[in-house]
Amino acid sequence: MMAALVAPILAPVVLALAWYRWKRRPSLIRVLWLLQLLVAIAALSLAWRATPLTLALGTTHWGHPAHLVLSPTAGVLVAAIHLAMVIVFAAPTWRPNADGPPTPATSLTFILIGAASAALLVDDLLLRTIVLDIASLSVGLILLAQSPAPTPLGSVWPYLLLHIGDIAFLLLTLWLDFTTGTWSISQAFSLAIGLSPGPRALAIAAALLAAGCKLGLPPFDGWLRRASTLSTPYCIMVLCAGPPLLGAYLLYRLQDLLVGDPVSRATLLAIVLLCVAYGVWRALRNGSLGVSEGLILHSALAFGAPLIGWQRVYLLSFLPVRLAICWLIPQLAGGAVEVKPAARADLPAVLQALAGIAAHVDAALSRLANGLGTLSRRLGAAMQRVHSGKIRRNLLIALLALPAILLAMLANLWTGTP
């Protein structure tokens, strides 16, 4: 039972290492694929238990007993992402000509699945922050390995967008710990409902930002559009079983907090409407519905589902629907994925403007310092005329004076007289 909780996290990591190191030993890889399948089946069967399965991980360094908890919803999702991995990646490996050189992107995808499983199972806010960051980093590296960007910033931009979501989740984590006094996700999320409006608004804002980045909603959709250009297996795993699923799961866990507040309900509705309008506008502009537009529209529904009480339905259908979007839309469009990577010549405009302001502030302070410098240089020149010396020599003399004073103090230590 307990192994069934740890296996979804460790099995993909073992597979990732084995794939990279021993891909040319098909029997070993087949055994490991079988293990993934067993993990999926075990998770699915355990998901139907009346009470969630819990495994104590011990006390964390920050003093909270951490647990892995397999709830029915998390169990189904873990099973689904493992099944998706087996279907997408295992099938080609049975073919005799599929033993090409190992690619880091494949191993990174398996690590992403391990991190996503951990994020679904772990019941500690800070541990979840850590695994979310690992998942984001995996996606960033997969994109680097598989889909090099035309510009330098474009290479790291997708990770940066996901990282903004991780930082928002860190803010949520720290804020919930401060206001509720617990690191446990289930306890903190339920206690957050009873917070006064101000603290609750901050928690909701941080959660919505975190979920929005993970789900790839505008203006954080740059990473999703880049991921849409990946080859099909990676595109499916990243966009169906990666960060978007974790963003949707976060909204699911916070649904009571979100729908219990009239302002947050209005915010959710506004987000849905804006994102749908954006997705439709992009599709009209491009003349066709691309994978990224389809996924953005689907992601927007994650914010609308809690408003009508369909959050669980949305979450359980998340993977199949997104698989269909990733497979069907390119087929309908003639087999070609039309999405182009976001071309960014330099820093985004907002950052560029902020950096410009900072440069001006620095220049102003620098001018002030230069003014002071000129003043003191004149003073120094006047002093040098008196001393007939130079700055280097003066500094050296001052430096030599220090050991003399220290020696006097040392003498004082032994003699006891000042």
Add this chain to the structure above:
Amino acid sequence: MSNSSWAPIALLLSLVAPCLGAVCVGLGRSRPGRWAGGVALTSALLLSLALALAWLARDGEAVLFGDGVNAGMLAPRLALRLDGLSLPFALNLALVAILSLWYALDYAVAQAQSFHALMLLFVASMLGALLADELILFALFWEGMLLTSSLLLLRHGDSPNAESVTLRYFIYTQAGSLALLGGLLWLAVRAESTSPQMVSLWAQQQGASLPWVIPAALAVGFLVKMAIVPLHGWLPDAHAIAPMPLTILLAAAMLAMGGYGMARFVFGMVGPGGVAALQTPLMVLAITSQILGALMGLASRDIKRIVAYSSISQMGYALLGIASFSSEGLSAGVMHIWSHGIVKSLLFMVIGLVIAATSRRQISRLGGLGKRLPRVMLALGIGALAISGLPPFITFASEWRILLADLASTHPALVVLAFVGIVLTSCYALALVGRLAWGSAPEDSEPLQPIPRSMALSTLATVILLILVSLAGYPLTIWLGGLITSAMGSGA
């Protein structure tokens, strides 16, 4: 001597080792350049060994040499103290000194004698200021720190403007030192003692009646050293023109001295009245530094300046922890300074490797190094992720503990702004990696120069050190927290 064991002697030896090393280097003028570097590195190793021995052989909570407590106003003495607060800073200094002097072995072959001798005196001054258990002694070492670093910049600065940059550096830090000296003298006269412990005790007893201007004057002196906005004007130019080993010492060790001063003197002396007066401005300055430093890093086009500006931003984090005026915030701030020392050493070392290989510093003239210098770029990537505060790097542990401590302060809303700084940090750090590693190679690319062996090996050692420290991050945090709490408790 207070301790019966030989720990005090080891403590004194840790201070004497770099001074003797400087004398040896100075005397060996006819020897080749690498000899001076070897002596300097050996001295730094001896310093570290002596420090470790002193701490391991201590009798109580601190190692004492000389009697600073009973020193009267007119009888200043050579009194040294290594306690739970000075130990992390001394360890940081020892590590950074070893790494920078190792890096310098093949870096500063020309003019090696004066460079290494002054580097050792600079290290000795910083260590002296950390260990000084007497206010006048502290002020002397503080001045020594400024003088040695000024001479290094003046003599070995890599710019025709070295003199004006040094002058600006000197004026900034000397102005801060004057404010500091004024505050210390006022305290010493009023408390009728030059012992930091006695002065702290006296200041705490005064409570709200202690004029807030006194801790504020001390804070100005230390904030200049930490390069907190708007007192940061000396840093970008000084870091930019300094030879790389000196830049490493300046960024990773000397900025930490400002943090030490804030922790030892301002935190140790401020009572409830002072907290009320100082907390808000300090937190605002910290957040401003954090955000403006990151933005200035984004605006900069010189790779060395980008990393230099990041120091301003990172010191903002550390100040944010200290300004919470809680033991959790203080230990997190010290932890951040400690981790910043390692990460910043790594980043400057990597930038030094890039400059050594390409002879270029302007970001527009660099690119495509991911294929040409893959290992160097991997090290840069590790450093960039670490400075972004990504788990499992140790900076993550220190940052979230700082933010947690500040949430419990009187200004939790300011913490939200700190998250803007975290995002911006990732922006400039990852943009730097993106541009260097994956940016298109310039058309006028030249063949890469070979990277000197000591520079490459010391960088590798720093990467390994960062990984090891990150793996032991949480136990280390707890250990340091315990040390600092006990030191601040016993110090009072």
